[in-house]
Amino acid sequence: MTMKKRNLLLSIIAVIVLFGVANFVQLEMDAYIRRIVNLCMIYAIIGLSMNITNGFVGQFALGQAGFMAVGAYVVGIFTVPVAMRPGVFYATPMNPAIINIYMPLGVALIVGGLLAALIAFVIGTPVLRLRGDYLAIATLGFSEIIRIVITNASSITNGALGIKNIPPLNDVRIIFLATLITFILITLLINSSYGRAFKAIREDEIAAEAMGIDLFYHKNLAFMISAFFAGIGGGLYGALLGTVDPKNFLFTLTYNFLLIIVLGGMGSITGSMLGAVIVTAGLEYLRVFDEPLELFGMAIPLFRPGFRMVMFSVLLMFCVLFWRKGIMGTEEFTWDKFVNFCKHPLAYFTKKGAHAE
């Protein structure tokens, strides 16, 4: 059996096992666990999408919350059953042009992703000429503008009231499939010639341009793909919550994904997946810090609401200051490494580089 066949087989087995786990979680676990697992996977999708621009192309964009909002609102607007709409839009009646359009969730997700990509194209054309800090501020600004527009366009988005009664998506398996498809598509993209062009731009823009890579085209493409998956992730997020509200998509939401990709490793797909699970599950379990804690009959004064987020930001700072590579760096998890590790578990710790190939 060749290595390639073995790796494919291992991948298929892993997917089947993971699907089994998803099925188990769906059928056997309580709603709280289901929610955390769902959130982990959705954050993984958005973390991956953010990693395309930030990790692979090296363009520091902070617009993920805005693109999520687009996806979530498309799902919110079009999947609420037509009969329930007057109840949702009680303050401002819904725009007659869209009041009778209903889409099933799958279609709405794709439409949301495409709309996010379109907006990314419009934004990207002026913004991607900027570098580094400017790009960060401009994308952050646009993510806020998207939110401001959503807050003000009451007849379409119900304004600050948000949209309620979105048919909830409470199936771990479906979200698992969405995550899997995203993972496969992004892996294919990164391993294609486009992916190599992205990495070339990250390493040295001027050299990449000299090699004949169209910088603007590739940056814009990456930005649009990133927005597309962020839109899908946002749509799933909206469907998971069952309500969308402009306040959900404050730009601080983007910081979650920033932590995910920094912790997992900028420029590593599997790193983002790991980072998403650690950050999301970690943030949920850190909720203990928000509750008063009594130890040996003494109340520990540190523990009160807000402490969790302090820990979260300290963690982000810690990662950047002392652990800049994150878990994976720019490496990927591969079966070859895994098999090597299983064969010689000790060599990994004793002889660095012995399994480097």
Place this chain on the structure above:
Amino acid sequence: MEFFQAFANMTAASFAQHMANGISLGSLYAMIAIGYTMVYGILLMINFAHGDIVMMACYFAFFGITVFHIPWFMTFIGTIVATALLGVVIERAAYRPLRDAPKNSVLISAIGASFLLENLANYLFSGRPMRFPDIPLLSQNIAVGGGVQIQAICFVIPVITIISLVILLHIVNHTKTGMAMRAVSKDYEIARVMGINIDNVISITFAIGSAMAAIGAIMWGIRYPGITPMLGVMPGLKCFVAAVVGGIGNIKGAVLGGFILGLGEILIVAFFPQLSGYRDAFAFIVLILILYYKPTGLLGETTTEKV
């Protein structure tokens, strides 16, 4: 059409009020933008935490007056000193260890510092909005005729801004420290070779920038008394835009940019009331336009890209 209607309906007194609002907001933006532009000039990084330094300064002044009952002018001096220290501490803890790291890491660290300050404020002072205490004389309204009242601080803000600017320009242009700062911003490596202590210069820059932010923050608190942990975010982003509009690294440019944004924001809402919901979007549209047509800003020098 609506523009002309709004214009026709505007009396001299209400126009004066809008101008007073715009100029005071512009001055406040200018004070905060100076901190951004100075740090960018020297380190070539956005100090994302600058807006949150403003927020912390507001809380310092608030606690000094309402909790510790320190006389307000003493509190203000204490606030300026404490905020300058805070700026220096942030630079030491979050930026100095990354002096040789890739730029994106520094940017993430700055975002982390900003997020940490917000969450810390939320944790320590609670997320509930607090009311900045009234300051005798400054918080009063003055009638200017036509039934229009303008808060006294609106007249004080531009004056303080101009005085601070004059002092700052003197420091930068006519003192040894200022010369060192200019040298570091011109060429970091050569300045070091010439025997300038880079770390000291950077600390002083952060101290001065944060002190300016503190002065701005105190006036901000008097002018807009509701203070929350997220108070610094929007002004922070807009003031960075102001610094870019004026030409980043240029102190006078930052002041100019601050005035353009402050006046523009107020006057657009005054003339086009239906756009008031989009008020916060104005700054970012200006940012895109300026970066598209004149990326070095209005007063900036042209730079060439180095390989």
